Amino acid sequence: MNVSFFMPTQVFLEENVVQKKADLVRAYGKKAMIVTGKYSAKRSGAYQDITAVLDEAAIPFVLFDQVENNPSLETVLVGAAFAEEEAVDFIIGIGGGSPLDAAKAVAVLAVNGLNVEALLQNNFKEALPILAIPTTAGTGSEVTPYSVLVKKDLETKVSFGNEWTFPKLALIDPKYTEAAPLKTILFTAVDAFTHSFEGYLSKRATPLSDALALSALAVFGQCLPALRNQEFSAALREKLMYVSLIGGLVITQTGVTSVHGMGYCYTYYQGIPHGQANAFLLRSYLAYVDTYEHDKIQQAMKVMGFSDTAVFLEQIDALVGKPRKLTDEEIARYTTQTMIQTRSLANTAGEVTEEVVSALWTTTNLESDS
Numbered sequence: 001m002n003v004s005f006f007m008p009t010q011v012f013l014e015e016n017v018v019q020k021k022a023d024l025v026r027a028y029g030k031k032a033m034i035v036t037g038k039y040s041a042k043r044s045g046a047y048q049d050i051t052a053v054l055d056e057a058a059i060p061f062v063l064f065d066q067v068e069n070n071p072s073l074e075t076v077l078v079g080a081a082f083a084e085e086e087a088v089d090f091i092i093g094i095g096g097g098s099p100l101d102a103a104k105a106v107a108v109l110a111v112n113g114l115n116v117e118a119l120l121q122n123n124f125k126e127a128l129p130i131l132a133i134p135t136t137a138g139t140g141s142e143v144t145p146y147s148v149l150v151k152k153d154l155e156t157k158v159s160f161g162n163e164w165t166f167p168k169l170a171l172i173d174p175k176y177t178e179a180a181p182l183k184t185i186l187f188t189a190v191d192a193f194t195h196s197f198e199g200y201l202s203k204r205a206t207p208l209s210d211a212l213a214l215s216a217l218a219v220f221g222q223c224l225p226a227l228r229n230q231e232f233s234a235a236l237r238e239k240l241m242y243v244s245l246i247g248g249l250v251i252t253q254t255g256v257t258s259v260h261g262m263g264y265c266y267t268y269y270q271g272i273p274h275g276q277a278n279a280f281l282l283r284s285y286l287a288y289v290d291t292y293e294h295d296k297i298q299q300a301m302k303v304m305g306f307s308d309t310a311v312f313l314e315q316i317d318a319l320v321g322k323p324r325k326l327t328d329e330e331i332a333r334y335t336t337q338t339m340i341q342t343r344s345l346a347n348t349a350g351e352v353t354e355e356v357v358s359a360l361w362t363t364t365n366l367e368s369d370s
């Protein structure tokens with residue numbers, strides 16, 4: 001048996017974690033840049049908590065709060081130039097996956113001469129230390145090396161990441177998700193689920209990643225009734241954060257698959273949030289992968305508490321709704337654009353050719369709202 005595992009992030013998931021781990025935060029440098037979106041870092045209370053820690057230690061900081069949902073390369077270049085100008089020596093990302101991913105790109109670009117080509121080819125051996133504080137329970141970006149950015153000339157998202165882009169420290173406090181809108185909670189929860197599910201079905205799955213994935217899927221199954229009834233307790237928030245964390249650990253080992261690769265089209269062309277985009281693609285993905293991984297799919301359903309996939313998919317539909325119908329032109333364009341996502345397609349069961357991708361889009365469309 002060949003098993004390998006690499007995940008160098010120091011992780012803490014507990015209440016009031018930022019205050020409790022203040023000493024660790026202070027050790028990372030002499031001047032920080034905090035990278036956030038417009039509102040959520042402050043609304044969640046995480047910004048106030050971390051700046052109190054920095055103030056107490058007399059560590060100066062600057063704020064870069066221009067990260068949009070699905071951050072673009074242009075935005076991280078602006079952030080990196082600012083980091084360079086301010087001579088900061090560590091980066092603190094606060095937010096959902098968008099600010100956390102942007103923080104990773106800023107940390108690399110700020111010390112590698114703003115070289116985008118080198119960034120996207122993972123051709124760098126240095127980055128400022130990154131600290132990550134999630135405010136959504138979804139991406140697991142606090143423990144992955146990945147950063148997903150919009151590349152406008154390609155009309156899609158691209159990702160990069162190597163051993164230098166793992167956050168050094170992930171401080172996870174479920175209370176930060178309290179301020180998130182209902183749809184964000186639901187969509188990000190499904191994103192977290194897809195990480196463990198796709199990772200479990202990935203060609204790069206290992207016995208170790210499978211053990212993690214199944215543990216997260218079991219907890220996600222426990223969360224589904226409360227998510228459907230919108231009963232958001234502290235216990236539920238904690239479980240969702242756990243599912244998100246484990247999902248990040250899983251995809252760090254296995255990568256994501258065609259669900260993520262295809263979902264970027266829904267996000268780029270229709271502005272559909274990441275987790276919802278993934279969810280829309282689950283039905284056709286399950287039907288396709290079942291040919292190759294029937295037993296694993298059954299096992300995943302079993303640990304989540306479902307006797308068959310149809311009932312499970314109905315539950316997901318109830319959380320996220322249905323996509324609108326695509327035109328033939330859109331199916332053709334989305335198919336071409338999906339083929340750019342070579343890594344996630346290579347991780348998917350079977351051999352995902354252009355014909356397969358086109359068929360997946362067509363099947364997804366059959367199930368869509370008119």
Ligand code: NAP
Pocket residue numbers: 036037038039040041043044067068069070071095096097098099101135136138139140141144145146147148157176177178179180181184188191274275
């Ligand atoms: P997000 O894009 O970071 O945030 C979505 C929205 O939710 C934003 O408007 C944000 O506000 C708001 N929000 C977040 N937390 C909140 C809180 N606690 N209270 C109130 N509002 C809150 O969403 P996400 O789903 O977490 O991240 C998606 C991104 O991550 C995508 O770009 C996706 O491709 C990427 N991703 C990365 C990985 C990885 O391994 N790195 C994995 C999966 C997905 P603000 O704008 O004010 O912040």
Ligand code: FE
Pocket residue numbers: 139191195260274
């Ligand atoms: Fe994701």
